[in-house]
Amino acid sequence: MIRTRGLTKQYGAVRAVDGVGLDVREGDVYGFLGANGSGKTTTVRMLLGLVLPTSGAMEVLGSSMPAARAQVLPRVGALVEGPGAHAHLSGRTNLDLLDRAGRDRLATGARAERITEVLAEVGLDPADRRPVRTYSLGMRQRLGLAAALLRRPALLVLDEPTNGLDPQGIGEIRDLLLRLNAAGTTVFLSSHLLAEVEQLCTRVGVIDRGRLVLQEPLEGLLTPPGVVAVSTPETGRAASLLGRRVLGAEPGRLLVESWDPAALNAELVGAGVPVTAFGPWRRELEQVVREATAVRRDPVLPDPPEDAAPAGTREYLSTRP
């Protein structure tokens, strides 16, 4: 759905986006993560033809952008850096005028119907005839989402879609996006809210200072295959028993490479190591992102704890395909 190659944007001496190769596949809920100023929004703007790349190639929905924007953009719904609406007009009129402005506008009756539908979908129907001036930030955000959904897009590009919403609103929007995704819409979600991405996304890409430092299925990142977390009060003894298989250590817990957890457990128990907990290693997305970005930011790795095996989890992640 989205493929970019060497996508680069240079502003004077600054490379805001540097050789980014995105790969968003049909049916993905793709989480595009990055700190403020990391090049996230510039990338989104390039994908939508608002900003022209300095170099590199982009394909969106199978066609080259920005050359094919007239064919591509009608099938893309987007929310970029906050919603935009004319404050003196109602939410409904804003949607109506936006649809009418394009070449592929709906017929009058169908348009009114569709607008009613999307306003209900985003939960804005009670306020649809009030001027946007009177809307709260959350309501404006919902209106922006309604505008993105209006054309029943095949691809949704959403930049911080839950900005300004209360927890209940965030839940509603999350459910809405999951519903749309289940119905076949590919979602490209740019965010710095890791919890949001963790709950929604199937794949993530992490951009840091203009470079894409990570792009993988979320599940594999959170639960790397072949890594077992072994909790034991005797980490030292277990570490010397397992040798190079130990990938990392925390107080009271070892991370062990194992493709046969049952055998590992038997081995530990056989050697008399008391195992208090045993299972696949699962970590927070925050940790994944911090490590992916820290590799570049801080080339000197902190010393591992005393009882850790030589190989750290960080190296494990960076050497494995």
Place this chain on the structure above:
Amino acid sequence: MITLLQVELIKLFRRPRTWVIIAMLLALPTLVAVLLAITGIAPGPGEGPPFLSAVLSDGTLFPLAALGVVLPLFLPIAVAVLGGDAIAGEAQAGTLRYLLIRPVGRAQLLVAKLVTVVVFVVVAVAVVAAVTALEGRLLLGQAPPGAGVIGLSGQSLDPQELAWRTALALAYVVVCMLGVAAVAVFFSTVTGSSVGAALATIGVLIASTVLLGLDAAAALHPYLPTRYWLAFVDLFREPILWRDVVRGFQVQLGYLVVFGLAAWASFGTKDVVD
């Protein structure tokens, strides 16, 4: 293109600001009419704004006097404000990016915005002319029947003659604003601030007015945007003095083309980051 234009016109005329501007354009001529009616003191012939000396004897001329009052300052400011708002205002409201990814072609959007400003001028001039015609009739009265209106060359104009010359003058006033509109839309593509674009446009007009008063700039005079603005009075001479009206038309067309292309050059490939 037609529907995009409709959309822009709806946005323009459903915006309260548009009507406030038109009300302000009406306020000054109305005040002038009231003052003239109360005091009966008109500027002497050849002094003050065109036609104003004549309106006491015949209120029918008041729309032309009103345009003479409004044209040098208020109408250009209104056009500068609306033209300056064209792109920069959408950028500030955050709606520009959503229009462009709708998608709407950038050239199309520029044309629609420019035409919308021109439509505003037409409506504003028509409203000012209609309301001031009424005011002239009610407050200043008509010349005795059969006397006819006295033209600028001392000839008398029958009502029919007066009507079409007035229509021509109104059209010329609209033409005079084409260049201003193009300059304002151009600045609107350059800056992200609609106030900035309006002020830059007003700056250009002030510079033009200053240069017109400077003999050392005589070589530039024929190309200045404000040079032929008041040439519509020539339409009431006998015979009509077309020279300045035609030149004014050419100058405005020149500004329209040059700044229209400049706006396209600046906006066509601009990175939209607002």
